[in-house]
Amino acid sequence: MTAHGEDAAVGPAADWVYRESSADLRTRAVPYSHLSVELGHLYMEDFTAGPDRLRAHFAQVAPWAATARSLAGPRRRISTCFLVDDYFTPFSSPAEVIPMVVRAAAKAGLRIDYLARESACAEANGARVAPLLLARLVEEPPVGTASGTRPPAAESGWLCNGVRSRSDVAPQAMSTATAWEPPLELGARRHSVFVDAQLWSTERDGRRLWSCPFLAAVWQMLRLGLLRDRGEVVLPPESWEEDAFPDRWDLLPPVVRLNPQATPFWAYRTFSVLDTRFLPVEHAVRVILDHTAADPVALRQVAERSEKEGLAVPSRLTERILYAFTATGTEGGGP
Amino acid sequence: MIVFATSDKGGTGRSVTCANIAYRRALTGDNVAYVDFDFGSPTAATVFELGSAVRAHPGGGVHSYLQGRTAEPVRLDVWSLSEREALRGSLRGAGRLCLVPGDVGGGEFPADEAVTRRCANLFLALEEEFAVTLVDLSAGRSYAIDIALRTTARPELRDVVTRWLVFHRWTRQHLEATAALVRDERGILQIGAHWGHEQDALEGRVRYVRAAVPGIDLPEQDTGFPAAGHGLRPEQKEWLKACDAELTRRSGKLGLGRTVTLGTVPLDPVLQWREQLITDEDVLMPQIANRETAEAFQDLADGLTDESRWETL
Amino acid sequence: MTGASDDGATLVMVGEVRTGLLMNRLPLEADAVAELLDLVPGERVRTRERPVPRAVSPDTLYGVDCPLVTRSGGRVRAIGTLAARACVVGGRVVQGSTRGVLIAGGDRRLPWSHYLECPGVVELTGRGTAADVATRFLSSRDPESLDPGAVSEAQVARLRAARLLDHRPPFHPRRTRLRWSAVVDREGFRGAFTLADRELRTLRLTIARTAQATPEQLAALCEDVALHDWLLTTVPAVVDSACGTRRGDADHGELRVVIDQLLHLWMPGTDTPPGLGEIWDRLEARPGLTRQWSACVRRVRDHLALRTLELLQDHRAARPPG
Known part of the structure; x- marks a missing residue:
């Protein structure tokens, strides 16, 4: 998270330069579409409801996708993506699911350019992904924080947008008891909407299970092209050359390019059409992203590219993310 | 090295003895830190005569630090800040002597993970700059002992040498209570095992200090003070000797015998009236304190790192 | 956040470096140092072998919102993030270094994401310029005001607790603290280096704009001074x-x-x-x-x-x- 990736051994007008490769740090750039449109997010309960449900879903999504396309303007690069849950409750197989989903989308006139596995937002091919975002979270200091050394969300597993009502301080013997104080949203105008989002939980066997909001935040950061792992691009899309898809999710690349002519997966802005049951999840995503200090070099790359095209991309991450919430009548709650 | 000092009951002179041990140790050239973990009544500042220095940093003591109210507890350099003239200006060859005080008016509080982590940070930070860190814990089954056991079981403190000194007076009641504090249910060894210490190894790191022991046989001319046996009838002297022998037998039975006793501090009139550091000046000119007391403190100070006295038996 | 090449804007920075001995019996090998400093997933440790081995961890950000006193005694409010990192020199000496660039801010506290767009920048609200604040910063004893030293201590504490170390230092030297402020201005070079007490040193710098110093370079310079002062x-x-x-x-x-x-x-x-x-x-x-x-x-x-x-x-x- 260096503010500058500069090498101290080089002066402004140097005729002699000494460099060591271990001090040389470069960050890869990626190409960008103007807009990344998410056409849906498939969980087991959606799948078991059958292909009709899927068709109904895409029929709902299609007008929104068309609106987004027209709002983006003429000659804009727009790519579409679709996310499948193989993290919380894995179901079926790519060989069965992918053709079904692609057919249902086609019936509504939609084309899925990229298909991604939700588990990839946690880790992929042995490389960690979710921890990359966790490392970038910076908690908001309450008034009176001189050094911000309180234990960060990275340890507690919870992130909030203000000050919690529970006191962090254990009560002392023979001290005057403090009255209960309500939580407080920092930066609220008059009244608070206080959110305390769980980022992960720990399974009985000690494994860490990332929460849906956290993986969704990772997913947004991936689509915005802002995650890097030691300077390398995280989860670059891969093509699947064979005729049939594999029968296990872990044999499928984390992000698959289904359409060889698709514009880039990464985009300046994202637009997602989601069922209303995901509203609290996305609120948590926005809280997470409002507390994310993205890689400054990646941010600069986006700014430079968009400026070259004569576009202005909002500096605030949550202003690059747009939604439409629909109700397709699903009964189940989130995962 | 971190040395924890505790006792089951108050009145053992634990704090003043530890302060004197720290003083003697610093004179030999080691950097020494004294941490006042006596949460119920932090009073070490009095012994070092650092009262105004402590008051100049309200909310900067160990209580505030462990509870997350301050980023770092204050460290007071005794040589430069003590109000006692004899301590001002460090002697040649002496190491640093610092007090990490408790908060004025601070009280006991339970430990949680955050408190333990901060405690571990503090101990490691002191271990970095000080060869010996003496931690004065509250008496009895206190939160302070709990925090100490829980913290020293953490992996980051696994490599640091930690030792325990349990103080007791030379009476039957003290012996029984002390044995219970160490070995009984919810005692030091059991709680230590609960937090992850290996019980036998922990027991090997515990030694006892017999405090405020009245001398029976010391002839008057050596001490300049009437010995406890002075002016007693022969029958009374015999009775005292028998008591002493009985206590010695009992201490052996309870596991507080000579082999696990690091040292003995005699009853000293100066310390009965005033808890203070006994310097060499106090012993020599004028002869206010007993030479034996100063020697006992020196012996304890040396004993902290005398490996032969810490070998497991 | 750009460096001194901002037209018309002076660059004002404050920070504190804490230096001490690594808690290991022997100096650490280069691989062990790189592992020790790998504190931020996804970021890289910068290492250098010559002339003296030195490794620097990636930055970690800490949010602050606290008062600061100006030279005239007035109070301003500082909101933003401090950037902190740890360095190890020769596998033997460890430093925690925290820095913040001070700039003028608005009247109110803005949404937190605004401050995250410029990492390591602290905005001042209230009357008083950044240069005034920097001057007063070095002598400040107020426990409530901006404390980069505590953040540096937190960095060093993180390393101290690492299992990689054997926690048996060969001797117990005192740590030192270097509190510094730097103002990049039109005029030429001025500075003051003071030994305040056995532990605390202060460094006040005024540098000409032609030097084209970036915040990171200034921090590295102060770390270098702190190291040699500690030696x-x-x-x-x-x-x-x-x-x-x-x-x-x-x-x-x-x-x-x-x-x-x-x-x-x-x-x-x-x-x-x-x-x-x-x-x-x-x-x-x-x-x-x-x-x-x-x-x-x-x-x-x-x-x-x-x-x-x-x-x-x-x-x-x-x-x-x-």
């Missing part, structure tokens, strides 16, 4: 006590550590970009750091020669005649 605080003290012991009493453990592990770390000016070289020139003139160091090193060598002579004499005396 100069630690080594002469050990040499003093070794030379002061009586013949036969000498236990040269600490002196040996100093000779084997610390003497070769003296390399001032390595991390200083050409535009800021003037600082070292001034420090070498007054008080003359390298001059003092060289004298100390000579003293060590002479003392060892003397000790060798004594040992030979003792040996000869112990041998029976004939």
Whole structure:
């Protein structure tokens, strides 16, 4: 998270330069579409409801996708993506699911350019992904924080947008008891909407299970092209050359390019059409992203590219993310 | 090295003895830190005569630090800040002597993970700059002992040498209570095992200090003070000797015998009236304190790192 | 966040560096150091082998919202993030270094994401310029005001707790703290280096804009000064006590550590970009750091020669005649 990736051994007008490769740090750039449109997010309960449900879903999504396309303007690069849950409750197989989903989308006139596995937002091919975002979270200091050394969300597993009502301080013997104080949203105008989002939980066997909001935040950061792992691009899309898809999710690349002519997966802005049951999840995503200090070099790359095209991309991450919430009548709650 | 000092009951002179041990140790050239973990009544500042220095940093003591109210507890350099003239200006060859005080008016509080982590940070930070860190814990089954056991079981403190000194007076009641504090249910060894210490190894790191022991046989001319046996009838002297022998037998039975006793501090009139550091000046000119007391403190100070006295038996 | 090349804007920075001995019996190898400093997933540790091995961790950000006092005594509010990192030199000396660029802010606190767009920048609201605040920062004793020192301490504490270390330092030197402020302005170079007490040092710098110093370069410079100040605080003290012991009493453990592990770390000016070289020139003139160091090193060598002579004499005396 260096503010500058500069090498101290080089002066402004140097005729002699000494460099060591271990001090040389470069960050890869990626190409960008103007807009990344998410056409849906498939969980087991959606799948078991059958292909009709899927068709109904895409029929709902299609007008929104068309609106987004027209709002983006003429000659804009727009790519579409679709996310499948193989993290919380894995179901079926790519060989069965992918053709079904692609057919249902086609019936509504939609084309899925990229298909991604939700588990990839946690880790992929042995490389960690979710921890990359966790490392970038910076908690908001309450008034009176001189050094911000309180234990960060990275340890507690919870992130909030203000000050919690529970006191962090254990009560002392023979001290005057403090009255209960309500939580407080920092930066609220008059009244608070206080959110305390769980980022992960720990399974009985000690494994860490990332929460849906956290993986969704990772997913947004991936689509915005802002995650890097030691300077390398995280989860670059891969093509699947064979005729049939594999029968296990872990044999499928984390992000698959289904359409060889698709514009880039990464985009300046994202637009997602989601069922209303995901509203609290996305609120948590926005809280997470409002507390994310993205890689400054990646941010600069986006700014430079968009400026070259004569576009202005909002500096605030949550202003690059747009939604439409629909109700397709699903009964189940989130995962 | 971190040395924890505790006792089951108050009145053992634990704090003043530890302060004197720290003083003697610093004179030999080691950097020494004294941490006042006596949460119920932090009073070490009095012994070092650092009262105004402590008051100049309200909310900067160990209580505030462990509870997350301050980023770092204050460290007071005794040589430069003590109000006692004899301590001002460090002697040649002496190491640093610092007090990490408790908060004025601070009280006991339970430990949680955050408190333990901060405690571990503090101990490691002191271990970095000080060869010996003496931690004065509250008496009895206190939160302070709990925090100490829980913290020293953490992996980051696994490599640091930690030792325990349990103080007791030379009476039957003290012996029984002390044995219970160490070995009984919810005692030091059991709680230590609960937090992850290996019980036998922990027991090997515990030694006892017999405090405020009245001398029976010391002839008057050596001490300049009437010995406890002075002016007693022969029958009374015999009775005292028998008591002493009985206590010695009992201490052996309870596991507080000579082999696990690091040292003995005699009853000293100066310390009965005033808890203070006994310097060499106090012993020599004028002869206010007993030479034996100063020697006992020196012996304890040396004993902290005398490996032969810490070998497991 | 851009550097000094902002037209019309002066760059004002404050920070604090804490320096101490790594809690390990022997100096760490380069791979172990890289692992130790790998504190931020997805970011890289920067390492350098020559002239002296040095490794720097990636930055971690800490949010702050606290008062600061200006030179005139007024209070401003500081909101933003401090950037902190840890460095290890020669596998032996560890530093926690925190910095913040001070700029003028608005009247109210803005949504937090605004402050995250410029990492390591602190916005000041209220009356008073950043330069006023920087001046007062060095002498501030207010526990509630901005405390980069506490953040630096947190960085060092993180390393201390690492399982990689054996936590048996070969000796127990005092840590030092260097509190610094830097103002990049139109005028030329000015500065003051003060030893406030046994632990605290302050460095006040005013640098010309033509030096084109970036915040990161200024921080690296202060880390370099802090390192050499620590060496100069630690080594002469050990040499003093070794030379002061009586013949036969000498236990040269600490002196040996100093000779084997610390003497070769003296390399001032390595991390200083050409535009800021003037600082070292001034420090070498007054008080003359390298001059003092060289004298100390000579003293060590002479003392060892003397000790060798004594040992030979003792040996000869112990041998029976004939």
